[in-house]
Amino acid sequence: MHTITLFGYGKTAKAIAKKLGNCSVFDDKFNKISTDEFGNKLMPSSLFDPDKSTLEVTSAGIPPSNLMIKKAKNLISEYDFFLCSPHALEHIPFTIWISGTNGKTTTAQMLWHILKHRGSVLGGNVGTPLADLDQKAPIWILETSSFTLHYTKYAKPNIYLLLPITEDHISWHGSFKEYEKAKLKPLDKLKEGEAILLPKKYESYPTNGYKITYEDSDDLASFFGIDKTRIRFKDPFA
Numbered sequence: 001m002h003t004i005t006l007f008g009y010g011k012t013a014k015a016i017a018k019k020l021g022n023c024s025v026f027d028d029k030f031n032k033i034s035t036d037e038f039g040n041k042l043m044p045s046s047l048f049d050p051d052k053s054t055l056e057v058t059s060a061g062i063p064p065s066n067l068m069i070k071k072a073k074n075l076i077s078e079y080d081f082f083l084c085s086p087h088a089l090e091h092i093p094f095t096i097w098i099s100g101t102n103g104k105t106t107t108a109q110m111l112w113h114i115l116k117h118r119g120s121v122l123g124g125n126v127g128t129p130l131a132d133l134d135q136k137a138p139i140w141i142l143e144t145s146s147f148t149l150h151y152t153k154y155a156k157p158n159i160y161l162l163l164p165i166t167e168d169h170i171s172w173h174g175s176f177k178e179y180e181k182a183k184l185k186p187l188d189k190l191k192e193g194e195a196i197l198l199p200k201k202y203e204s205y206p207t208n209g210y211k212i213t214y215e216d217s218d219d220l221a222s223f224f225g226i227d228k229t230r231i232r233f234k235d236p237f238a
Contacts, residue, residue, distance in 0.1 A: 003022065003023060003024045003052070003053065003054070004020065004022075004023050004024070004053075004054070004055050004057065004087075005023065005024045005025075005026065005048070005053040005055065005056045005057070005072075006023050006024070006025045006026070006040075006056075006057050006058075006059075007026055007027075007045075007048075007056060007057070007058040007059055007062055007066075007068050007069070007072075008025075008026075008027055008058065008059030008061070008062055009025050009027040009029070009030075009042065009059075010059050010061070011129055012059050012060065012078050012129045012130075012131075013025060013027075013057070013059050015129035015130075015131035015132050016057060016078070016081070016129070016131045017036065017038055017040040018038050018131070019131045020040075020087075021038045021039045021040060022039050022040065023040045023041070024040070024041050024043065024052075024053065025040050025041065025042050025043065026043050026044070026045045026047065026048045026068060027042070027044075027045060028044070028045045030042050030043055030044045030045075031044055032044070033047070045066075045067070045068050048068045048071060048072075050071050050072055050073045050074075053072075053073075053074065054074060055074050055076065055081075055085065055087075056068075056072040056073075056074055056075045056076070057076055057077070057078060057080075057081045058072075058075060058076075058077065058151055060077065060078070060125075060145055060147035060148040060150075060151065061147055063172050064150070064172075064174075075151065076151065076152075076153060076154070077148055077151035077152040077153070077155070078129065078130050078131075078148065079130070079142075079144075079148060079152045079155040080151075080152055080153055080154045080155045081130075082130045082131070082155075083095070083154075083155040084154035084155045085154075089135050090135075091135060091136060093135075093137055093138055093139055093140045094138060094139050094140070094158050095139075095140045095141075095142060095157045095158050095159075096111065096139065096140070096141045096142070096157060096158065096159045096160075096161065097124075097142050097144040097157035097159075097160050097161070097186060098111070098141070098142070098143050098144060098161045098163070099143075099144045099145070099146070099149065099160070099161070099162055099163065099183055099186075100161075100162055100163025100164055100165060100183070101163065101164060101165050101166045101167075101168045102163065102164070102166070103163050103236055104125065104126075104143045104144075104145075104163060105125075105126055105143055106236075107161065107163065108122060108124075108126050108141055108142075108143040109122065109126070111141050111161075112141045115139055115141065118138065118139055119137050119138045119139060120137065120138070120139035120140070120141050121133050121134050121137040121139070121140055121141070122141050122142075122143075123140065123141070123142055123143075124141075124142030124143045124144055124145075124148070125142075125143040125144060125145045125148065126142075126143035130142075142157075144157075146168075146169055146172075146173065146179055146182040146183055147169070147172065147182075149182040149183060149185050149186065150173070150182045150185075152185065154189075156186055156189035156190060156191075156194075157186055157190075157194070158194050158195075159194065159195050159196075159197075160186045160187070160190065160194075160195070160196045160197070160209070161197045162183060162184075162196065162197060162198050162199065162202075163199075163236075164199050165179070165180055165183050165199065167179070184202060184205055187205055187206070187207035187209065188207070190207050190208055190209030191208055191209065192208050192209070192210075193210075194208075194209040194210070195209055195210045195211075195212065196209045196210070196211055196212070197212050197214070197220075198211050198212065198213050198214070199213070199214065199215070200213040200214060200215045200219070217235050217236065
């Protein structure tokens with residue numbers, strides 16, 4: 001029987017499993033076959049058979065070196081599943097992704113606060129899985145990790161805010177170049193009319209989206225016509 005397969009049983013996978021039911025869930029922490037309260041089959045990772053799975057959705061933290069990842073034939077991310085797969089939401093919200101090395105959570109929370117009156121909801125790496133977000137909300141603000149970006153093949157943001165990138169998660173990605181590659185991946189899919197806020201060092205990276213490049217907060221304040229003397233929080237580039 002072909003079923004949807006979930007790799008890992010953390011917060012993200014549990015939210016998907018609860019919403020769908022009848023999933024096959026594989027995790028290293030399972031040492032025997034069992035079933036959860038939603039009818040999902042829980043199994044040790046060693047039992048994963050790619051020929052019995054039509055779609056594999058992985059928890060973002062599982063590294064590419066994992067044997068299940070290497071064996072998977074139809075591997076996608078949580079973002080792909082909800083925004084681009086045959087199981088995608090009936091109503092696809094306007095999405096804003098925030099990534100970078102530091103400051104993602106603060107930026108995502110501030111943007112959500114600013115756009116609450118527009119019906120925005122906040123999720124992704126910041127704590128709320130996509131499965132638990134309001135599917136009818138007009139705007140999804142998603143704090144987005146390099147792990148999620150690595151596994152995302154089809155989904156893209158409408159606006160991508162990329163904060164400065166410094167060396168991080170090198171052992172997971174294998175190199176700083178691969179880490180940067182994951183962070184820049186959404187630029188490959190942006191369409192005309194969509195936008196990317198981008199560190200100036202990457203301004204030559206090709207994209208169909210509209211690029212707004214910066215080196216510091218002065219660049220951003222100048223572009224958006226913001227009076228920095230009226231801002232009371234700490235300069236993130238200081």
